[in-house]
Each structure stands twice: as structure tokens, then as C-alpha cells.
Amino acid sequence: MTETVPPAEHRSGFACLVGRPNAGKSTLTNALVGEKVAIMSARPQTTRHTIRGIVHRPDAQLVLVDTPGLHRPRTLLGQRLNDLVRETLGEVDVIAFCLPADQKVGPGDRFIANQLAPLMTGRRAVPVVAVVTKADLVDRGRLAEHLLAVDALAREADREWADIVPVSAKDGFQVSTLEDVLVSHLPAGPELYPGGELTDEPEQVMVAELVREAALEGVRDELPHSLAVVVEEIIEREGSADPDKGRPPLLDVRVNLYVERDSQKAIVIGRGGSRLREVGTNARQGIERLLGARVYLDLHVKVARDWQRDPKQLRKLGF
Template identity: 50%
Template sequence: MSTQFTDTPEGFRSGFLSFVGRPNTGKSTLTNALVGEKIAITADQPETTRHPIRGIVHRDNAQIVVVDTPGLHRPRTLLGERLNEIVKDTYSDVDVIGFTIPADEKIGPGDKWILNAVRTVAPKTPIIGIVTKIDKVSRDQVGEQLIALHELLGRESEVVPVSATEDIQTSVLLDVITEALPEGPKFYPDDHLTDDSDEKRMSEFIREAALKGLRDELPHSVAVEIDEMIEDPEKDRTNIHAVIYVERPGQRIILTGRDSQRLRRITHDARRDIINMLGRNVYLDLRIKVLKNWQSDPKSLGRLGF
């Protein structure tokens, strides 16, 4: 839970913002860009984000709590159903919703389905349209997408084009979001960037490293659990032991790689991100285990925090 801080100037605005959109529309990349630090993992595969992540944007006149959520989608597994319920619960609690549409993909039935779902759950919450990835297309294409999104949301909604990777229009987007927030106090101290635990962030960094280069259904079968963290004062480091779960033995072979090369690369990449986060040296030990069909098993989902 966040705590309200009363030492805020008159007219200060604060509140919660959630990005909504199809999987892989740039929600996590945009969250990281606005917060100014990597708090949400990104990957080429859709449905990468699996739990709501709160990142805090501090401004002189506002505090914006960005809630990065899984992409709303038609579920194929029990995990997918549970993620959708989490997303819908989040939408009903936030002050502003940012509806994300990539500049390089036409608006389709999936976008309309998501918008309808959001308006059903949160009919009175203001929606800001966001055209993402504008660095990937021409100005004319951006203009066409802005018009299409205006027509989808209604002319009363504001629409902002952005590129999170190139930092284009992100400050403009923050201005528009700030104006839509209610007046209120700070919820977090000025040095606070996320309320995700260190263990949760570490498990996500490991999963992100494991997803690199994967194809087809395997990415959805990957889950990570931190077994233990032990301080090692003699070596001045933190020893972290974690397990990567997959659903079938063949998937474990793929993640391990020839002569364990892929597993070593996963360990190297994840360790780098964890060191950057903790600000100290880390020893990372990763094991891969099979947890059969965990995405559809209630007991396994509960064990993994879903």
C-alpha cells in the first residue's frame, strides 16, 4: 500500500494511470521511458507482462503512478483467464487509461474488443489515445493513425503520438496525463520508482533473458521463481538461486542449449540487469525444471503467484 505525503504544493495532481492495448503495442517500453528506469521487462513476443507493475513518475506539479498490465486478450489457458481478470480489476481502480495503438499496425477487431471491455469495466474513466512506435513509420502514416484512433475513441478524447525508444513526445504525453489527473497528495517519496519487490523484479529479468530468441509457444511456457538470496560478506556479493520452469522436457533442452550455451547466456544477461538494479556484485545460479502444463494447473499457478 502507498502512503499519502502531505507536503505537496497547492494544485498538485496525483493518481493512477494504466496503459491498455493489445499485447506487444509498446506498453512496457513506454512505462520504462516515462519512469526513467527499467522496471518492466520487454520482449518481441506478445503477452510478456504477467502482473501489474507500478512505476512512479515524479514531476514538479504531479505524481503519476503508472500501472503496466498484461495485454488484454482472448485467453487460451487458465493463466490467460486469470491475467485478464487482473487487468480488468486494475482498469476499474485507475484514474486515467492510456489506450495504446502502434503506428505500424492498422486498428482491427481486437482493438475494438479491448476498448469495449475497458468501457464496460470502467465506463467513467477518461481515456487518452496513444499512438506508439511512431519512429517506425512516415509522418503521413502517423497522421492517418491519429485520425483513425480519434474516430475509434470519439472526438472528445485526446490522442498523442509517441516513440518511447526515441523519446519523442513523451513529455507532451505526461502533460496530457497530468491534466487528466485529480488534485491530490503524493503517494510515494521522491526517490521511489516502483513498488515491485526486488525478488519479483529479479525473476522478471531472468524471464526476459530466457525469452530472447524464442519462438512459437515456448515463451508462454516459461516462468521463474527465486529460490533464495544469501548475502556473502566474504566475497562482498549476493548469491541468488533461481529456477526457470517450463512445461515439457523438450522445452528444457531448448532453453539449456547446446553444451549449455543458451543457459550461460541467460545467466549472463540476467545477472547484468540484477547487478544494475541492486548496485552490487551478484552470483546467479539458474536451474531449469519441468512443471508439467503449469499454465492450466490451478495448484501450479498458485505456487507461481498467479
């Protein structure tokens, strides 16, 4: 008589990626999901919302929560972004703490480690996996030194990481290993989202993120912290679709970009509007892929003075 092997237990749950700004969290989220669900930029503090990316496997469903970078806040916006991260941390099953291999462990990492330490003990202890990102940027000797420094960081707070995993989202090094490690810390459970869904973010949020990513490319360091994007409307132009000819609908997408000063407005628009046209061209391609339709993208740049420090304007801009 042949003994039947019971099916493997299905796991499902949430993993939160944290780290100081520009630690590679969004790039890693996209690598794990296999599609672009979080915007990427070389500028720190690119992420403003918690973007959920969903990894589907026969034995598990891993929901990735990509957060803004934890940092010592200097503005009301910075404080609210930190609050958003802390709220998220209390609701997940495992935390992935990203520490870039090409940068030494520093005060920002220690600040985050101290924020995580209370979550790692007690009845509702959350396992924290130390993820050494950007491993492709250093040689083996430097990587080994960094792994030892990351291990020591936990001991400074009298804690231990659940695992330490070096990865490179750029070339795929150990991305699948990290996926397995995160899944191992999830509880048993059914699928949380239908198969095929890659993110649960509303379309308007994703459109705004794509516009903001395009606007951040190649600009001065001061702009990313001062740029907010709001999608005013997405409407189908009447009579634009022709199913018989295989012509998809044309969507009118109206978007406002907010900056804090007139000089920043000039940066975004560029000489004779050249830069804003380039932003529109680059963003529209991603938006059309996202929405599966032709898009007419109408961009407007407005000044909302010192909006990062103004509670009323923060609420208006969705923070």
C-alpha cells in the same frame, strides 16, 4: 504592492497502460519513468505482473501501472491475466490505451475498446487517452490515417477518447507531452511515494522479470507463453563484504525457470548449457545494477507440464 502567485496545485494518482500484447506498453513505461522498471521483449505477452513505475515532478507524481496485454484468453493463465487487468482498471485515475502505429486497428483493439467502454461513463467514469505508439515506424501520411482510425474506434462504441497522443518511446517523440496529458487527468493530492523511488515492486519480482527477459531473447515463438520464473532465495554470502576495501556484499540468487515440455527445457539450456550460461550472464548484469551488489546467479530449468492450465501449479508459480 506586488501580488504573490499561489503555488500550482500538486496532482497525484495512477495511470494504467493497456493494449493488446506487444503494443509497446512496457517500453513506454520505461521511457516515461526514465529507468528500466518493466521488461521489454519483441515477444507478445511478456508482462505477467502489474509493474508500477513512478514519475516524480515538482507539480505531480504519476504512478504508471503496466499490465499484461488484454487478449481473448485460450488458457487459464490467459484468463487470470485478463482478470488482473480488469481489477487494475477499476482502481486508476486515467487509462492509456496503446495502439501501435505500424499495425492497423483490428479485432484485438476492438475487443479492448469494448472492455473499456463501460468504464468511460457513469459516476466513476475513468478518462481514456488513446496513445498511438511506435510513431517512428511509419511516415506522416500513415500516422495521420492511423490517428483517424483510432478516433473512429471510440465512436464505434459511442464514446470519445479524452485525448489522442502519438508517441515514440524509442526516440522520445512526444513522451513528455503524453506525461503532461496523463498528469492533467489526475486529482489534486500529495505525493504517494517517497521521492527517488521508481517502482514499488518487490526485489524478487524485479529479479524474476530480468531473468525472464534474458531467457526470452532470441528463442522460438512458442516459449514466452510457457516460461515462468520463480526466485527461490536471495541471501548475502557470509563474510563476502569488506567495507574497508570498498567491496560490496556478494548475493547468492537462486532462480528456477519453469517450462511445460522437455523440448522447451532443451531450448532454454542450449547445447552443452551454452544458452543458459548466456541467459545468466545477461540477467546478472541487470540484477547487480538493481540490487547494488555483486551477484552469484544460480539458474535451474524445470518442467512443470501444462502449468498454464493447472490451477495448483498456477498458484505455486504466483498466478
